[in-house]
Amino acid sequence: MKNQDYTVFHGGVHPTDGSDKALSSGKPIVEYTPKVVEISMAQTGPSLCELLVKEGDHVDRGQLIGSPANFFAVKLHASVSGTVKEIKKVQNGPKEVPVCVIEADEVQPPVEDLPYRHQIVDLSSYTKDQLISLMEEGGITGMGGAGFPSHVKYKPNKPIEYVLINAAECEPYLTCDHRMMLEHSWEFLNGVNAMVKAGGAKKGYICMEDNKQDVADHLNSLLAGCDVPFEVKVLPTKYPQGGERQLILAVTGREIPAGGLPADAGCIVSNVQSAKAMGDMVFAGIPSISRCITITGLVKDPKNFLVPLGTPIRELVALAGGITEKNNKVILGGPMTGPCIGSNMTGDDITQCVTKVNGGLLVLENDHIVESPCIRCGGCALACPAGLQPFKIDHAYRAGNLALCEALHATECIACGCCSYTCPAKRELTYYNTKARDAVKAMIRERGKK
Amino acid sequence: MAELHINPNLRTPKTTQKIMLDVCIALLPALIYATVIFGVNALLLTVISVITCMAAEGIWQLIRKEQLTVGDLSAAVTGILIAFNMSSTTPVWVVMIADVFAIIVVKQVFGGIGSNVVNPALMGRLFTMVVYPGRMMSYVTPGAIDTTASATVLSAVKGGGEVAYSVWDMIIGNVPGALGETSALLLLVGFLYLAYKKEVNVEAAVVYIVVVGVVSGILNGNFAASFFGGGLFLGGLFMLTDYVFVSKKGKILYALTAAVITILVRQFSMYPEGVCFGILIANCLAYFVDKIDKKPHVYGIQ
Numbered sequence: 001m002k003n004q005d006y007t008v009f010h011g012g013v014h015p016t017d018g019s020d021k022a023l024s025s026g027k028p029i030v031e032y033t034p035k036v037v038e039i040s041m042a043q044t045g046p047s048l049c050e051l052l053v054k055e056g057d058h059v060d061r062g063q064l065i066g067s068p069a070n071f072f073a074v075k076l077h078a079s080v081s082g083t084v085k086e087i088k089k090v091q092n093g094p095k096e097v098p099v100c101v102i103e104a105d106e107v108q109p110p111v112e113d114l115p116y117r118h119q120i121v122d123l124s125s126y127t128k129d130q131l132i133s134l135m136e137e138g139g140i141t142g143m144g145g146a147g148f149p150s151h152v153k154y155k156p157n158k159p160i161e162y163v164l165i166n167a168a169e170c171e172p173y174l175t176c177d178h179r180m181m182l183e184h185s186w187e188f189l190n191g192v193n194a195m196v197k198a199g200g201a202k203k204g205y206i207c208m209e210d211n212k213q214d215v216a217d218h219l220n221s222l223l224a225g226c227d228v229p230f231e232v233k234v235l236p237t238k239y240p241q242g243g244e245r246q247l248i249l250a251v252t253g254r255e256i257p258a259g260g261l262p263a264d265a266g267c268i269v270s271n272v273q274s275a276k277a278m279g280d281m282v283f284a285g286i287p288s289i290s291r292c293i294t295i296t297g298l299v300k301d302p303k304n305f306l307v308p309l310g311t312p313i314r315e316l317v318a319l320a321g322g323i324t325e326k327n328n329k330v331i332l333g334g335p336m337t338g339p340c341i342g343s344n345m346t347g348d349d350i351t352q353c354v355t356k357v358n359g360g361l362l363v364l365e366n367d368h369i370v371e372s373p374c375i376r377c378g379g380c381a382l383a384c385p386a387g388l389q390p391f392k393i394d395h396a397y398r399a400g401n402l403a404l405c406e407a408l409h410a411t412e413c414i415a416c417g418c419c420s421y422t423c424p425a426k427r428e429l430t431y432y433n434t435k436a437r438d439a440v441k442a443m444i445r446e447r448g449k450k
Numbered sequence: 451m452a453e454l455h456i457n458p459n460l461r462t463p464k465t466t467q468k469i470m471l472d473v474c475i476a477l478l479p480a481l482i483y484a485t486v487i488f489g490v491n492a493l494l495l496t497v498i499s500v501i502t503c504m505a506a507e508g509i510w511q512l513i514r515k516e517q518l519t520v521g522d523l524s525a526a527v528t529g530i531l532i533a534f535n536m537s538s539t540t541p542v543w544v545v546m547i548a549d550v551f552a553i554i555v556v557k558q559v560f561g562g563i564g565s566n567v568v569n570p571a572l573m574g575r576l577f578t579m580v581v582y583p584g585r586m587m588s589y590v591t592p593g594a595i596d597t598t599a600s601a602t603v604l605s606a607v608k609g610g611g612e613v614a615y616s617v618w619d620m621i622i623g624n625v626p627g628a629l630g631e632t633s634a635l636l637l638l639v640g641f642l643y644l645a646y647k648k649e650v651n652v653e654a655a656v657v658y659i660v661v662v663g664v665v666s667g668i669l670n671g672n673f674a675a676s677f678f679g680g681g682l683f684l685g686g687l688f689m690l691t692d693y694v695f696v697s698k699k700g701k702i703l704y705a706l707t708a709a710v711i712t713i714l715v716r717q718f719s720m721y722p723e724g725v726c727f728g729i730l731i732a733n734c735l736a737y738f739v740d741k742i743d744k745k746p747h748v749y750g751i752q
Contacts (some may be wrong), residue, residue, distance in 0.1 A: 010746060015460045172460065245749055258750035331459050340455040364459060372519060375466055375564045387748040409748045417458030424464045425564075431456045 005233075007253045009246040011385040012238040013418045015336065016172040018211060024294050024302040025175040029183050032319065035104055037079055037310030038353040039065070040090065042097040044147030047072035051098050057084045061109060062287055065100055074149045075139035079289040079308030080104040099353075102310070116190045116283035120226045123197055131198035131282065138281030139288045139356075144242070144271035145333065147357040150278075153270070154198045156263035163199040164251055164269045165192050167208040167215070168235065168242030171334025174360045176292040177272040179304045181208075181215045184276055185222055191279030196229050198278075199268045204230030205251055209237040239336060240416040244269045246385050258412055294360035298325040311354045313361050317347040323363050331362040336417040338362065372425045380419035380429055386412045390419035390429040397436035402443055410436040411444070466563070469649050470523035476640030477530050477688065483622075483636050484629040487592035488538035492629040495536065495545055500529030502549040510558045524563045528552055531571035534630020534684060535726075536578075537589045544582050548574035568733040569689050572726050579726075589626040602627050603679030605722040607672050613679075620678035631681040641687040651691040653698060654705040659686040661709040662728070666716050682712075685725035690732075700743030707739060708732035 041049040049066030053059055059078040066076030079102075086101040115121055126134075136151035144166060169177040181188055196204035208216060216232045223232070235241055235250050245256050247269060254265040262269050270278075277288040289309055293316065296302035300321025307316065317323065323330075329343040332352060341352060343366050350361070380390040388409060396404035410433060419429035484492040503525040511518050532548050552574030557566045589602050603625050606613050615625050623633025631637075644650040662682055667673035676682075690708055691701070708728045715724025732739075 010749070013462075015458075015462075249749070255750050257752070258748075260750070329455050329459065335460040336458040338459070339457065340459055343455070362459075367455075367461075369455070369461065372466055372517070372522060373562055373564045375469075375524075377469075381746070385749070387746045389745070409751060412748055412750060415457075417460075420456075421458050421460055422462055422464075424462065424466050424469055426461065426465065428456050430458060 006235050006250045008236070009238075009241075009249050009385050010387050011383045011418060012240065012246075013383050013421050014237070015239055015421055018237075020172045020296075021175050021178070021211065023173070023175075024296045024304055025178050027175075027179070027303050029179050029292055029304045029306045030319070031306045032311070032316070033080060033104060033108060033308055034311045034315050036085070036312075037082075037102050037104065037308055038088070038312060039076065039079060039100045039102065039310035040092070040097055040353065040355060041066050041069075041076065041099065042092050042095075043074075043076065043141070043309075043355045044072060044357050045093070046070070047074070047147065048095075048097065049073050049076045051087065051100060053078075053084050053100065055084055055087055058082070059084060059102060062285075062289060068149075071152075072147070072149065074141045074151070075137065075287070077139055077287040077289050078102060079310055081108055100310075111286075112284065114284050116279060117186050119186060120193060120223075120228060121190055121283055123193055126194070126197065126282070128198055128200050131194055134194075134282050135198060135278065137287065138277065140274055140277050140281060141288065141356055142271055143273040143277065143288075143291060143356055143359075145337065145357055145359070150270065150274060153268055154195075156261070156268070158263040159266065160199045160201045160263060160268055161203065161266035162252060162268075163192075163196045163201040163204040163230070164247055164267055165195070165204065165206040165230075165272060165275050166242050166244070166247055166269050167206050167212070167272045168247060169212070169272075170209060170237075170239045170242035171336055171338070171359070172239070173296050173362050174294050174334050175296070176294045176304050176359055178212055178215060180272055180276055180292045181206075181212075182218060185219060187279040187283075188272065188276045189219065189222065189228075189279075190283055191275035191277065192230055193228055194278050194282045195268075195270055195275055201268070202229070205233040206230065207233045207235055207247055207251055209241050210234050211237045239418065240385055240414070243385060243414055243416055245414060258409075288356060291354065291356060291358070293354055293358055294362075295320040296360060297331075297363035298323060298328055298365065299363055300324050307354055309354055309356060312350075313352050313354060313358075314348055314350040316354075317350060317361065323347045325363065325365055327366045328363050329366045331364065333359055333362070335362055335364065336421070337415065369426050369428075371427050374425055374427060377424060379422045379424065383418040383422040385416060385418060386414055388413060388433070390433050391427075393436050394427060394429050394432045397432050397439070402436070402439055405436040406440045406443070410440045413437040466522045466524070470527050472644060472647055472649055473527045473688070474523065474530060476644050477527075477534070477630070477637075479636040479639050480534070480623075480630050480633050480684075481530070483633050484534075484538070487624060487632070488590070488629050492533075492538045495538065495540065495542065495629065496530055496533035498542055499533040499545050499549055500526045502546045503529035503532070503553050506550045506553040507558065507562075510554055511562075516562070519563055522563060525553060525557075528557070528571045528574075530630070531684075531689060532574045535571060535575040535628050535681070537627075538629045539590055544578050547581075548578040551577045568730050572685075572689055572730050576726055576730065589628070591626045592624050592632075602722065603675045604716075607670050607675045607679065608716075608722040613672065613675055617674040617678070620674055625679065627679075628681060628684075631684040634678045634683040637683045637687050650687075651701055654691045654701040655686050657702050657705040658690050658709050658712075659683065661706065662686070662712045662716075662725075665709075665713050669713070669717055680723045681725040685729055690729050700739065703743065704732060704736060704739045707735055 082104040140150040280286040552570035556570040663677035667676040712724035712728030
């Protein structure tokens, strides 16, 4: 056995055997520009931008069209050159959100071929602050799911030792980060380099699961002889290896204290595609206007697409040959944490458009889960990466005992889904544990007010 | 639940029903062997016991308008285990009373599967043992033409008498005893199947059986009888671990609790066999064992 240079986190599950990722991991990225893009002013759940253009305006690709209207938002740019055809209001959870519909020009401006696409570019002319302001200008945000604004993340009030690039892609089925690192390697590596400097870190790690050994080998061969402050770190494949807390533990052996942020462990964690966007922004002045997304599962020809923000996902499903199973459920993102957006869908009825945080669209066979009584097998406690006892929190929450939920540390649930995945009684443990977590947090806040 | 599916959208194929079915499969070799040595009556008792348990659970749930859980096969497992704990000559109605008591009073009254405090099968056996002692304590020698009662190996040892069976007979189960408990070897085969499927708690079973076997062997001077002469394998392999202990240490502590009580009963009570009491009392103490069991480290909590 080779020397283990990582920490094994408690619990976790192996939901699939790897055949899921094999559906699309060998498929080169297809670039696609739709005729019409629909860019939402809420790129992530809680974020909101104020729209800066009106109907009839002509916009250039990369032009600022939305300015942040709350803490979670980042600057938003036009993803194509074209004409603003319509400003739609779309229901997004409890609120209505403006969506900017842009009809793309027939001919899009070409993308310049610059040195950063072929080699590591010297960063010595940039200061840390310059890089962070470029982050802010470029609308760089977390592109792994939560979508936390990068320029905020890179200005913590604690010293940073490590910048971790989260390339674990531990969600089954998704391969967009995998392909991005293989096919846009230099843009990505330059972005990583810029992020390590922006964080003021002494060291950066590109952290991936060992199911991406091909990527690790490829990046290592590119980096051979380069003088960069970061390296590739290969970790065992285990869900949720890419959970921020688990990743930090695996790489540094440290834990984020309860209620803390990665910075409390001296770390910043950024996603692969955020790093690639950073590379594009710093070295080509292209803001975050595109991303790679995996269309996979029960579609005829699973694929990875590189598309402008606002691309209607139904067009990508059609390009992937359409949905092959009528009795389906459609999931936005990975199967463990991605929300289900409908069942028995045809593909044309998918209204969602690509945002900065969409890693994939997954079609699975529909199923019908019926909860049955807990048999106290203890599987959930063995699987919980936070070290909780989900079955006890579940019981306590359903019995209305929030004090017990608090004593059982329900606040530390990371909603990864391992407990529900592993439960033979099919109990909705993740659902009730996250409810318990939120209720206990609200209770603690109330207590603080008094 | 809403129409949209709740995360995560992947679930393990393992279900309660599949686990219980595996337990039934694991008990099958011992059942076949019991039929061979004790006759078709052993099989008949087991089948009737299974049907009675499932019917009792189903009727109870229908009357109480509860979620019907008969399909999870846990009642079938209880049915098999109750029959396994009886002598092959036990009257059918005694077995059925044990079944109904186990399912209704021990399991359903406490909330059904997963909520029972003690093992229903053992409690059912204990109940009939107390109410119908004469019917329960008559064990027959396998293959004997006349069905006169004979002493089990452990009661012979306890009485200070000669043990008329070879060690091999005890291992394969060619000795008097409850119909499913005699063959340590075949029970072990079934257990290994469950261990392969990762559906049992191997540490607890090993600790329990080894501690009871070795210590009572030292105390009574007959290791073979202490290990294989009674219900130690049936209890340790299939009835001990019903409860959740999150740490390995907790499971072992629980197994030790059961072992100590079993040894005390074997040594100091009128009963030659302490497995039933050992496990039932450990069941009751599980709550306290869980309290002193050190919980796994919660991420981020000092």
